[in-house]
Every structure is written in structure tokens, then in C-alpha cells.
Amino acid sequence: MEHIKNSTKLIGIKDLNIKISIVLKHQTRIEIRAELDYPAPACPHCQGKMIKYDFQRPSTIPILDVQGMATVLKLRKRRFQCKVCRRVSVAKTSLVKKHCQISQPVWAKITQLLIEKQTNMDIAKRLHVSVSTVQRQLNAFTLKENFKTLPEILSWDEFARNKGKLAFIAQDFETLRLFLTVSTLRSTLVEP
Ligand SMILES: [Zn+2]
Structure with a gap:
């Protein structure tokens, strides 16, 4: 048994770095807008210090139905920039595999x-x-x-x-x- 304490977990999203900002119920589908954000990690290229940059434009990720309606997550992922090599990296999540738009659930x-x-x-x-x-x-x-x-x-x-x-x-x-x-x-x- 698991004690579910927040609404992201309730809809099958385990990544606690994903925060729901707004939920829109359309005629036939539910749209959940959320952001993926966490403190800047070390640069994956040079291990240098990265800082928070901006958010990527939202990706549309189908998740499991909510209220029996087709549900999509419009996820904006945080981008970080390395202060040393200047390269930009996108925040990672366990919800979707790399280069994949279908969620793990x-x-x-x-x-x-x-x-x-x-x-x-x-x-x-x-x-x-x-x-x-x-x-x-x-x-x-x-x-x-x-x-x-x-x-x-x-x-x-x-x-x-x-x-x-x-x-x-x-x-x-x-x-x-x-x-x-x-x-x-x-x-x-x-x-x-
Ligand atoms: Zn770097």
C-alpha cells in the first residue's frame, strides 16, 4: 500500500520535480499544464557550474486518463546553462524516456x-x-x-x-x- 499525498502522484506521475500549474477541462479532453524544475546540477559536458536559464516550449505528453477522459500533460522543462562552457541542457525526468513523447505509465x-x-x-x-x-x-x-x-x-x-x-x-x-x-x-x- 502506498499513501498518496499529492495530485501528481494521483494521476500516475512519480517525478516530484513536476509541478502542476493549471488544469483545463475541455469538452472531450483534459489538459494539465506543468513545469519540470529542480536546482541546477553540474554541467553534463564539463562538470562546470550551471545556472537556471529558461523553460523549453511545452511538450505534449499523453498520460493515463483522468475522469475517463483523454489527458495530456503540457510539460515545460527547465533549461540550464553552464557558466563555463556556455552549453544549455534540458532538465531530465523519469516520466518520459529520451526522445520519447509517451509517458512511462x-x-x-x-x-x-x-x-x-x-x-x-x-x-x-x-x-x-x-x-x-x-x-x-x-x-x-x-x-x-x-x-x-x-x-x-x-x-x-x-x-x-x-x-x-x-x-x-x-x-x-x-x-x-x-x-x-x-x-x-x-x-x-x-x-x-
Ligand atoms: Zn559546461
Whole structure:
């Protein structure tokens, strides 16, 4: 059990450096404007002292639905400038991976729904992402050759995916961690 103390955590955002500034409820969607900010770290290029600079223009990040409505986070990220080498760096967050606009809670939900055997199209519709995004998550499961660490109890199942093609999954019975998915085209071992 976790005691949730703030509204960012309530909507699935764990990064406490993200602060909500305003929430707008439109006809069919919710827009949450927020800022990512924290004290200036050392310069990633020269380790020199950085100072706060300005904010990047907002990036639009889909998060999980709030009140059953499609919800986006308009996130402005702090920029820092190095006083030594003058280079500018953007604040980092665990919410989104580098060069990615889909938030981690959405990726986690895609994974969960894939395990629950929902079709790519249903998942895409439910989470307001493209079918190719869902496919990308399926493909992102990386292959590991090492099978030495198989779980004590392994459960597996076969199921129909995408127009009746058969697929196979294996997962740790206790932790539900996905171990292996095999579609008709490829086989992949899944990272947690
Ligand atoms: Zn520097």
C-alpha cells in the first residue's frame, strides 16, 4: 500500500520535480499544464557550474486518463546553462524516456494490456496512442539469451492476436513478470 499525498502522484506521475500549474477541462479532453524544475546540477559536458536559464516550449505528453477522459500533460522543462562552457541542457525526468513523447505509465499500461491479450487496436484506442506505438512496445521487448534465471513457477498460455495469429506468452506466476512472448513471426524475451 502506498499513501498518496499529492495530485501528481494521483494521476500516475512519480517525478516530484513536476509541478502542476493549471488544469483545463475541455469538452472531450483534459489538459494539465506543468513545469519540470529542480536546482541546477553540474554541467553534463564539463562538470562546470550551471545556472537556471529558461523553460523549453511545452511538450505534449499523453498520460493515463483522468475522469475517463483523454489527458495530456503540457510539460515545460527547465533549461540550464553552464557558466563555463556556455552549453544549455534540458532538465531530465523519469516520466518520459529520451526522445520519447509517451509517458512511462502509458508504456506500463500498454504492457499490461498486451499481457491481458487485448488487441493492438483496442489498446491504441483505449490509451489514445497510435497502433504503431503499441506495436513498438511489443517490439521493444528485448531478446536475452540467458535463461538461467527462470522463475520458480512459470505460467504460460497461447492466445490469438491480431486477426487470429497465434502467440505465446510465459510469465512468472508470482510476480507476473513477463518472460517470453512468441508471435508467429518472432520470439522475444521480455524485460520487466
Ligand atoms: Zn559546461
